[in-house]
Amino acid sequence: MLTQSTFDHADKADKTTPMRPAIAHIHLKNLLHNYQLLRQHAEQAQVMAVVKADAYGHGLKCIAQALQQAGCEHFAVTDACEGAQLRNHLGEKANITLLSGLFDSSEVKICEHKNLTPVITEEKHIQWLSEHKFTRQVWLKVDTGMQRLGAVNPKKIIQLCYQHHIALAGIMSHLACADTPEHPLNLIQADAFYQLHQRIAAHLPASLLNSAGLIALPQHKYDMIRPGIALYGAEPIPHEPMGLKPVMQLSGQVMQIRDIEQGSTLSYGASFTADKAMTVALISLGYGDGLPRALSNQGYAEFQGQHLPIVGRICMDYCLLDITEHDVTINDTVTFWGESLSPNTVADLIDTIPYTLMTGVNQRVHRIAIHPKTQADGASE
Numbered sequence: 001m002l003t004q005s006t007f008d009h010a011d012k013a014d015k016t017t018p019m020r021p022a023i024a025h026i027h028l029k030n031l032l033h034n035y036q037l038l039r040q041h042a043e044q045a046q047v048m049a050v051v052k053a054d055a056y057g058h059g060l061k062c063i064a065q066a067l068q069q070a071g072c073e074h075f076a077v078t079d080a081c082e083g084a085q086l087r088n089h090l091g092e093k094a095n096i097t098l099l100s101g102l103f104d105s106s107e108v109k110i111c112e113h114k115n116l117t118p119v120i121t122e123e124k125h126i127q128w129l130s131e132h133k134f135t136r137q138v139w140l141k142v143d144t145g146m147q148r149l150g151a152v153n154p155k156k157i158i159q160l161c162y163q164h165h166i167a168l169a170g171i172m173s174h175l176a177c178a179d180t181p182e183h184p185l186n187l188i189q190a191d192a193f194y195q196l197h198q199r200i201a202a203h204l205p206a207s208l209l210n211s212a213g214l215i216a217l218p219q220h221k222y223d224m225i226r227p228g229i230a231l232y233g234a235e236p237i238p239h240e241p242m243g244l245k246p247v248m249q250l251s252g253q254v255m256q257i258r259d260i261e262q263g264s265t266l267s268y269g270a271s272f273t274a275d276k277a278m279t280v281a282l283i284s285l286g287y288g289d290g291l292p293r294a295l296s297n298q299g300y301a302e303f304q305g306q307h308l309p310i311v312g313r314i315c316m317d318y319c320l321l322d323i324t325e326h327d328v329t330i331n332d333t334v335t336f337w338g339e340s341l342s343p344n345t346v347a348d349l350i351d352t353i354p355y356t357l358m359t360g361v362n363q364r365v366h367r368i369a370i371h372p373k374t375q376a377d378g379a380s381e
């Protein structure tokens, strides 16, 4: 029904290289489901898929190519380095925007050569672009209340762009509180962006919304929306679910099972004491892979619909699960987040956000893409 392939550093390994069972399955069927859902929410607007930070830890090439095949034409990454990689994966046709823009003037050459569209926010960016005779487009990013990256003098910057013959792809801004729809800053920012667009850039395409913004401010879609986290299946506003499906399934394997006596302590710091005789499983996944250490004695793994508590401190390469009441055996696979245990639920347990869970999964973890078989293969799913 499904095919799978390994990628990223696993690709470089020779076929006989043993694979430590620390695995992130990447369910492309769920990615396509999320993309189609976002397309519906976008209505007339285009979707700029945010694939920065290695597609939020999922693997840039695999995610971006799957989205491109599904019809996505606009992509956003952080900087010229990520942009150049993405250009190599997607070919000439894709539009690639750099959301953090230019860090120094030498990056203009990469943007020119690779046809990347940097965000600009300051007068010095125009100087750099004109020094290098930049012939491509830029997005102007304006600050409307987040006080992060964004021009505070957008009118001046637009004038300078015209003077220096720098073409503008559009004007964008970013919301600070979109995941809290009732926050007053949302409407303040939306209004500031509307006024600015009307006053100084009405002829230019505009973009304001990230994933949560689609729910918080659905009437402000303009020409392009910029979803990131929703593509990967975490609900941007959990109490108003969109029906997204997690793309990453992070798993480890049972390496050892041990019966322990009442009173035994577990792992570093002896932070867990068994209050009864217990059975404990050693799992091949730790904080050195991206499993947050804060889940020690807090979180759980999922196995056949059951929750197995994480007991004792999570180590760099391992963690321990209480399997006393469960029928778990050596080599079984347990899941730390995925469709059966959502990244939103896990993030809530330790007062973080799904973004940190996903981007925290590092290169030691083997990504295995699960491809839905195409109709051409004659398979159904």
Ligand SMILES: Cc1ncc(COP(=O)(O)O)c(C=O)c1O
Residues within 6 Å of the ligand: 050, 099, 173, 174, 209, 210, 211, 212, 226, 227, 228, 229, 230
């Ligand atoms: C400028 C900009 N637009 C869009 C996004 C995507 O945001 P989200 O992942 O919340 O949809 C980000 C993410 O940080 C961003 O910085």
